[in-house]
Each structure stands twice: as structure tokens, then as C-alpha cells.
Amino acid sequence: MGFLDTLLGRTKPVQPKLDDLFALPSAAVTLDAGAGFKPTGSGSVCFRPVEGRSFADVQKDVQELLDVSSGKEGGLPVEVTKDSYGFNWLVSSHMSDELEALVTDLHAVNSSLVDNGFGPQLLCTLVAFRDDQERRLGLIYLYKRGTFYPFAPLSGERRDNALELQVKGVIGSDLKFEQDLSRWFPVWGAPGL
Amino acid sequence: MAARTRYAPDRGLTLRMTATMFLLGLVFVAFVAAIIGIGAAYHASSAAIVLFAIILGGGFAIGSLFYSDKIALRTAGGREVGPDDKEFGEYARLLHGTVDRLCALADMKKPRVAIARTRLPNAFATGRNADHAVLCVTTGLMDLLTPEELEGVIAHEMSHVAHKDVQVMTAASFLAIIAALLIRIAFYGELFGGGGRGRGGNNQNAGIIMLALMAVSIVVYAVSFLLIRMLSRYRELAADRSGALLTGQPSALKSALVKVSENMGRIPTQDLRAAEPLNAFFFAPAMKLNAKATLSTVFSTHPSLKRRLAELDKIQQQLGRTAGPGR
Numbered sequence: 001m002g003f004l005d006t007l008l009g010r011t012k013p014v015q016p017k018l019d020d021l022f023a024l025p026s027a028a029v030t031l032d033a034g035a036g037f038k039p040t041g042s043g044s045v046c047f048r049p050v051e052g053r054s055f056a057d058v059q060k061d062v063q064e065l066l067d068v069s070s071g072k073e074g075g076l077p078v079e080v081t082k083d084s085y086g087f088n089w090l091v092s093s094h095m096s097d098e099l100e101a102l103v104t105d106l107h108a109v110n111s112s113l114v115d116n117g118f119g120p121q122l123l124c125t126l127v128a129f130r131d132d133q134e135r136r137l138g139l140i141y142l143y144k145r146g147t148f149y150p151f152a153p154l155s156g157e158r159r160d161n162a163l164e165l166q167v168k169g170v171i172g173s174d175l176k177f178e179q180d181l182s183r184w185f186p187v188w189g190a191p192g193l
Numbered sequence: 194m195a196a197r198t199r200y201a202p203d204r205g206l207t208l209r210m211t212a213t214m215f216l217l218g219l220v221f222v223a224f225v226a227a228i229i230g231i232g233a234a235y236h237a238s239s240a241a242i243v244l245f246a247i248i249l250g251g252g253f254a255i256g257s258l259f260y261s262d263k264i265a266l267r268t269a270g271g272r273e274v275g276p277d278d279k280e281f282g283e284y285a286r287l288l289h290g291t292v293d294r295l296c297a298l299a300d301m302k303k304p305r306v307a308i309a310r311t312r313l314p315n316a317f318a319t320g321r322n323a324d325h326a327v328l329c330v331t332t333g334l335m336d337l338l339t340p341e342e343l344e345g346v347i348a349h350e351m352s353h354v355a356h357k358d359v360q361v362m363t364a365a366s367f368l369a370i371i372a373a374l375l376i377r378i379a380f381y382g383e384l385f386g387g388g389g390r391g392r393g394g395n396n397q398n399a400g401i402i403m404l405a406l407m408a409v410s411i412v413v414y415a416v417s418f419l420l421i422r423m424l425s426r427y428r429e430l431a432a433d434r435s436g437a438l439l440t441g442q443p444s445a446l447k448s449a450l451v452k453v454s455e456n457m458g459r460i461p462t463q464d465l466r467a468a469e470p471l472n473a474f475f476f477a478p479a480m481k482l483n484a485k486a487t488l489s490t491v492f493s494t495h496p497s498l499k500r501r502l503a504e505l506d507k508i509q510q511q512l513g514r515t516a517g518p519g520r
Contacts, residue, residue, distance in 0.1 A: 007214065008207050009356040009431030011439075014300045048298060050441035052513030085294055086341045086442075121441050123298050144300035157277075157286075182303060185293040 016122045016143030018110050020176050024127060024139070025099045027174040034170035037129040037137050041096040044089045044192035045109045046123040049082075058116045059088070062109050066092060081191045087123060091192040102127065110143070119143075126151075128193045135160070137167065138193045139175075147178035157188050203434060203507075210427045214365075217420045220413055221368050227409045231402055242378055242406070250371040258363045262305075262320040262327045269317070271309035271329040281308050284335055291344050292328065295351055299439055304328045304354055314338070314453050318350040319359055326354040338449050345446030346453075348436035355435065358428050365421050372414035379407035426496045430504055441512060443505040450505075454498045 005012065031037050049055060059080070066078040079091040092105045106125050113122060122143045129137040138151040150167040152160040164184070168177055178184060187193075228243055257264070266273070274281055276289035288306055296303045304318065304326035314334040320326035328350055335343060353359075437443035495501075 006357045007361065008210050009352075009358070009361075009428050009435075010207070011299070011352060011355050011435040014298075048441050050512050051444055052509065054513050055441070084340065085290055086344060087294065118441075120298075120438070123294060142297055144297065183297070185297050188290070 014120060014144040016110065016114060016119050017146030018107060018114065018143070020146055020148075021103055021107050021110070021125065021141055023175055024103050024141075027139075027171045028099055028127075028129075030171050030174050031129065031167065035167060036131045037135075037167075038131070039096055039099045039102070040128045040130050041094040041098060041102060042091060042192040043102050043106050043125065043127040044091040044190065045106055045125050046087050046089050046187070046190070047113060047118075048086070048121045048123060049088050050118060050121055054116075055118060055121075058113060058118060059090075062090070062112050065108065065112070066090075066105055079191070083189065083191070089191040093192070099127075124187070126187065126190055126192060135163065136193055137163065138187070138190060139167075140187065142178060142183065145178060145183065146176060147183075148175040149178040149184045151184070151186060151190075151193075153186070153188065153193065157186075159186055203431075206427060206430055206434070206504075210424065210431070213420055213424045213427060217365060217368065217417060217424070220416050220420065224368065224372070224409065224413045228406070231405045231409070243375070246371050246374040246378060250367060250374050253370055254363050254367045258321045258359065261359055261363075262325055265317060265319040266307055266327060266329060269309045269315070269329055269331070270311065271307040271331075273305050273307045273327065278308075281310075281332070284308055284332055287335070287340065287343075288330060288347075291340070291347055292351075295344065295348055295439065299351065299355070301351060301355060302326075304351070306330075308332060312336075316346050316350050318353045320354070321359060322357065323354060328354075334453070337452055339445075341442060341445040342449035342452065344440055345436060345442060345449050348439045349432050349446065350436075352432040352435035352439070353428070356428065356431060358432070361428070362421070362425060365424055369414055369417045369421060372410045372417060375410040376407055376414060379403045379410065422494060425494045429495050430501065433501055433505060434508060437505055437508045438512075443509040443512070447502055447505050450498060450501055 028039050049059070063078050063080060079093075081089050081091065083089060090109055092102060092109075094102045094105075106127075110122060110125070113119060124143065125141040126138045127141075129139065131137070136153055138153075139148055140151050141148050150164040152163040152167075154160050171177075265271075274285045274288075276286055278285035285306075285308060288308065292303060292306055295301075302323050304320070304323070305328070307327055307329040309315075309329055309331045311331045312333040313331055314337045316328070316330045316334055318326060318328045328347065330343075330347070334346065338346065433446065437446050440446070
């Protein structure tokens with residue numbers, strides 16, 4: 001924020017950075033090789049709904065678009081859930097070997113929100129991974145910073161920090177990782193994880 | 194990506210705020226000119242007194258800037274809490290979750306989070322900069338509001354942090370602090386001053402200088418006080434605006450404002466038919482309140498509820514626009 005904005009009490013809404021999302025599929029390969037985590041095929045986009053007709057229309061369009069694309073391949077329809085903080089999660093489910101299709105879907109959601117002027121409402125994108133011991137891991141993309149960070153929930157709102165740091169060690173160079181650990185915000189009970 | 198924006202700045206608010214700050218600057222310049230003028234007219238140096246006031250005033254301002262978070266927390270009886278605080282349990286968890294998400298949405302550094310156990314619904318954010326910011330919410334507020342309304346209030350408070358309001362308001366009040374100090378110094382100077390010196394002429398001069406200094410300071414203090422209050426109200430409106438744009442839910446903030454403000458403005462929960470006999474009594478105080486409103490709005494630090502709701506209505510329309518140019 002510039003000096004003038006401070007003086008005048010203005011904040012410019014932060015516009016999201018989208019393109020780094022496409023780095024996910026190659027990082028997933030490294031993650032599998034290095035830590036044994038495989039994508040589950042489901043991922044979700046989290047955004048803050050805006051009140052009013054305009055946003056509702058955009059959200060409906062996105063949902064229909066994705067339903068058509070997944071319907072062709074016999075996939076599961078897109079789900080929208082609202083969490084306790086009032087954020088919406090759009091969950092897309094694919095087969096576990098279709099990570100690229102999943103990322104394309106997630107990117108489509110983002111870009112249609114951005115194109116309609118709702119870019120600042122995007123919070124994060126989550127792609128779910130799991131290992132042989134059924135440990136859960138989410139790779140979360142923070143739009144406003146254009147960075148990734150891992151989130152490994154355990155039961156009862158605890159998180160597996162050791163695993164998260166291990167993941168950073170494995171794919172830290174493949175993805176643009178969030179260096180500031182205080183920004184690794186948990187998303188408890190995130191749909192699709 | 195040629196995304197059109199729905200988040201155009203509010204030109205009217207910007208203009209009014211700029212004008213207020215310009216006037217404050219003008220008062221400051223006039224103040225300095227008057228002091229120099231007084232000094233020159235009497236061939237006497239009041240510089241020492243003025244310098245003393247500036248140093249003392251600067252000390253106060255910087256002190257309050259640096260300790261604003263500690264002072265405010267102490268006053269409100271708040272305590273900094275972690276996400277899994279034992280005493281506040283669910284309160285702390287919900288508050289941290291909400292702040293986390295808003296920070297991610299706004300790409301802000303997370304402020305420290307504090308809770309005060311009191312039934313009075315209130316929230317504030319202080320600290321000299323983003324690194325030292327602390328956000329405090331009372332349990333009363335969290336009991337009163339739904340999570341969405343709470344989020345609106347928190348977004349408003351975080352906008353204060355993003356706008357660096359503590360710094361801006363401290364800088365703005367610097368002038369008033371100095372003027373207030375000068376009034377006091379001049380007053381005591383008039384009472385006790387000049388006694389010990391042998392030269393009579395000088396004494397008389399000193400008396401006149403003190404009087405003039407006091408008169409100028411009083412005027413400056415009064416004018417800058419009004420301007421600071423005006424600036425404070427604009428900063429509140431700006432924070433409402435940024436907060437509502439951040440969450441995308443101006444209505445949630447509106448309903449929180451209505452709930453927090455005193456019962457007069459609140460949407461009644463009682464059935465119309467049951468409340469009707471009482472309406473006769475409600476009318477009179479409501480009328481009285483309106484008559485008083487003009488004077489109290491000039492002196493208050495926050496804009497009236499009506500004004501805030503009207504500004505949020507504008508944002509609601511802005512966000513809901515379906516087609517047409519975004520700018």
C-alpha cells in the first residue's frame with residue numbers, strides 16, 4: 001500500500017495470482033517419489049461469497065460448466081458446501097490419476113470468478129493427497145501470495161507439523177513455497193481433504 | 194487478465210478526507226506563523242516555550258504511539274490468546290479461525306489476537322504498525338453477533354490496521370497536543386511568570402506575549418479538535434468500506450452495527466401488535482434524540498449509524514451490479 005493510500009485510508013483489494021497452479025502435476029510426481037503421497041483426485045476451491053444476484057449467477061455458471069466437463073467422462077458432479085466461517089467450497093472429484101484434469105477444473109473456477117470481477121474473493125485452492133497409511137495431506141495454494149503450503153490435519157484439530165515440514169523439504173523447490181510459516185493457516189474440516 | 198474491478202475507490206470520501214487533512218495542515222502553518230509573528234512583534238523570544246511544548250508534546254505522541262497496544266489492552270482488560278486457549282476455549286478458536294481467513298484473503302500479516310471478558314459488545318485494533326498490531330474483541334460481542342457479523346466487525350478493525358490509522362491519527366493529534374500544552378504553559382506563565390526580573394518593561398511584554406500565545410493556542414486547539422474528530426469519522430467510514438469489500442458481505446456488517454448500537458436504532462424483535470401500545474412512549478425520546486443529533490455528530494469520533502448504513506448500501510449496490518462497466 002502506497003503512502004497516499006495510507007493517508008486516505010484506502011485499501012486496494014489484492015488480485016489473485018493463478019498461473020502457478022499448473023506446476024502442481026509435476027510436483028505431485030516428486031511428492032510421490034519422495035514421500036509416498038499420491039493425489040486422491042479431489043480438490044476444492046475456497047472463496048468468500050458476495051451477497052447479491054450477480055455473484056450467485058457466476059457461481060451457478062461455474063458449477064454448470066464443471067458439471068458438463070465431468071459428466072462427459074462419467075465423473076462425479078461438482079459439490080458446493082458452505083463452512084462454518086461462511087466461506088464456500090467448490091469440490092471437484094476426479095479419478096486419482098487425473099490430476100491434470102482436476103487442476104484444469106480448479107483453474108477454470110478461478111478464472112471465471114476473476115473474469116467477472118470477483119478475484120479478490122478467492123481464498124485458496126486445495127488439492128488432497130494421501131499415503132499408504134491413510135495419512136491426509138492437503139497442498140494449499142494461497143491466491144493472494146501466489147504460494148503453496150502443506151496442511152496435514154490429524155484428528156481433533158491438531159496438525160502434523162513434522163509431516164508438513166517434510167513435504168516442504170521434498171517439493172520446496174518444485175513449487176513456489178510460502179516461506180513465512182506464520183502464513184500456513186490451517187483449514188480445519190476442509191471439504192475434499 | 195483484463196479483469197474489471199468492482200472495487201472502485203470512493204471519490205467523495207477521498208475528497209473530503211483530503212480536504213480535512215489540508216485544513217489541518219493549514220491550521221498548523223497558521224499556528225506556526227502566529228507564534229513567529231508574536232515573537233517578532235515584541236522582539237522577544239517565545240521560542241524556548243514553544244520548543245519546550247513541541248518536545249513535550251512529541252514525547253507524549255511517540256509514547257502513546259509506542260505503547261498504544263499495551264495501554265488499550267490494559268484499559269479494556271483484554272488478554273492475548275492463542276488458538277487453543279484454555280480459558281476462552283471456543284471463543285479463541287472461532288476468533289483465530291476468522292482472523293486467519295481474513296488475513297489470507299487480504300494478504301495481511303496476522304495481528305495478535307486478544308479477548309476481553311466483558312458483556313459490553315466492543316472490538317478494537319491498535320498498535321503502531323502491522324508488526325505490533327493487536328486485535329481485541331470482547332466476549333459480549335461474540336455472544337451478540339453471528340459468526341458472519343463478527344467477521345464483518347473484524348474486517349473493519351483489520352482495515353484500521355491496514356490503513357495505519359493509529360499512526361495517522363497520532364500525527365493528526367500532534368498539533369492539538371502542542372496547542373493544549375501551550376495553553377497550559379501560557380496560563381501558568383501568566384500566573385507566576387515575570388516576578389523575579391528587575392526590568393519592568395520586559396515584564397509587561399512577557400505578559401502580553403503569554404496572553405497572545407494563549408489566545409492563539411485556544412483557537413488552534415478548538416479548530417484542530419473539530420478537524421481531528423471529522424478525520425476520525427472519515428477513517429471509520431473508510432474502514433467500513435474496506436471491511437465490507439473484503440468480506441463481500443456489507444449486509445453482515447450493517448446488521449452487526451445495528452446490533453451493537455444502542456437499543457434505539459435496533460430492529461425490534463417484538464411483534465408489531467404487541468408493541469403498539471408502547472409506541473406512544475417511544476416517540477418522544479426519538480424526537481428529542483434527533484434534535485440533539487446535529488451537535489453530537491460534530492463532536493463524535495464515529496459517524497452516525499444512519500450515515501454508516503447509507504454508505505454500506507452504496508457498496509452493496511456496487512458489488513451486486515450484474516453488467517456494465519466495473520469502473
